[in-house]
Amino acid sequence: MNAGLQIGDVRIAGRVLMAPMTGITDLPFRLLASKLGAAYVATEMVASAELARGRPDVVRRAAVGGGLPLTVIQLVGRDPEIMAEGARMAEAAGADIIDLNFGCPAKEVTGSACGSALMRTPDLACRLMEAAVKAVSRPVTVKMRLGWDDDCRNAAELARRAEDLGVKAVTVHGRTRKQFYTGQADWGAVGEVKAAVSSIPVIVNGDIITAEQAREALTQSGADALMLGRGVYGRPWLSAHLERALVDGTQLQEPGxxxxxxxxxxxxxxxxxxxxxxxxxxxxxxxxxxxxxxxxxxxxxxxxxxxxxxxxxxxxxxxxxxxxxxxxxxxxxxxxxxxxxxxxxxxxxxx
Structure with missing residues (x-):
């Protein structure tokens, strides 16, 4: 596995990325994970409407600080104009990459027609992507699921449209929204997304904790990189340690x-x-x-x-x-x- 990943004009120093997670990847966590060697740690999911209104707890979720190798701010929303404003605010705050959330399965998010609910309204999802891309000079990326359910597995088509709109990378969690976190992530299905795009990286996500799982996820999906989620709970060093294990083939080392x-x-x-x-x-x-x-x-x-x-x-x-x-x-x-x-x-x- 070669080190490094290019997303637009941003060079990431590794291919093991850390997902945005509400209540987890706040600034203290991101600073610590970065100090331990993580090349990419995204903010918590930030509601674009509340960010635009300056709600204090939402602004805090997007907090940036010195010591981060790069700043990735993830936005969630359903209104293209407000998404564009949120993207402009994220860029002004110092975001190197702006990520759009089309994958959160939480009922309070999908109930507002946001997150993975956007997999059911791909035209709206495209308007959100277009608005964000046009609003900023920074690379815009998207994190999605395979689809809403097995009857609506449209990640490949949405990724193709995202690429046409100027999105610079796509991350796919190998489950539908209906699955939440049950069953096993389908890494092979992420390969369909990889086949649908021609010039942007695809990042595989879901059920990756060990070096063996990481290698298998990359092999089955053909993805350019992988993203860790719940596996980093209590292990903020995992991204850096897994990166080393993939690069040099060594066993995953845990701290003493x-x-x-x-x-x-x-x-x-x-x-x-x-x-x-x-x-x-x-x-x-x-x-x-x-x-x-x-x-x-x-x-x-x-x-x-x-x-x-x-x-x-x-x-x-x-x-x-x-x-x-x-x-x-x-x-x-x-x-x-x-x-x-x-x-x-x-x-x-x-x-």
């Missing part, structure tokens, strides 16, 4: 105790600084739960789940740091083998 602990603490502190307290810790708790679930310590999964529950009830950053250090650090290995019923004592001992 000390490195993993440093990553979690850095992420938590960044979240606290970005959102303020107590909101920053509240926003981080889902990440904390995933970090604990994904770690191999304690070895007993029941004990690990109990540890997660207790850690996610702690009310200060300092308490979480002490308890997690007690759970993971080699210097206190005797604690990591203890019952998590003793976590309050561990917090005290670690302090």
């Amino acid at each position: 105790r000390e490195e993993r602990l440093d990553i979690v603490i850095e992420h938590m502190r960044a979240s606290a600084a970005f959102y303020g307290l107590p909101l920053g810790l509240k926003m981080f708790r889902k990440h904390l739960g995933w970090y604990v679930e994904q770690a191999p310590w304690p070895e007993d999964p029941v004990e690990r789940r109990a540890a997660k529950a207790r850690l996610c009830r702690l009310e200060t950053v300092e308490e979480v740091e002490r308890a997690l250090s007690a759970l993971w650090r080699p210097a206190v290995d005797q604690f990591s083998n203890s019952s998590v019923e003793n976590l309050p004592q561990l917090v005290k001992a670690a302090g």
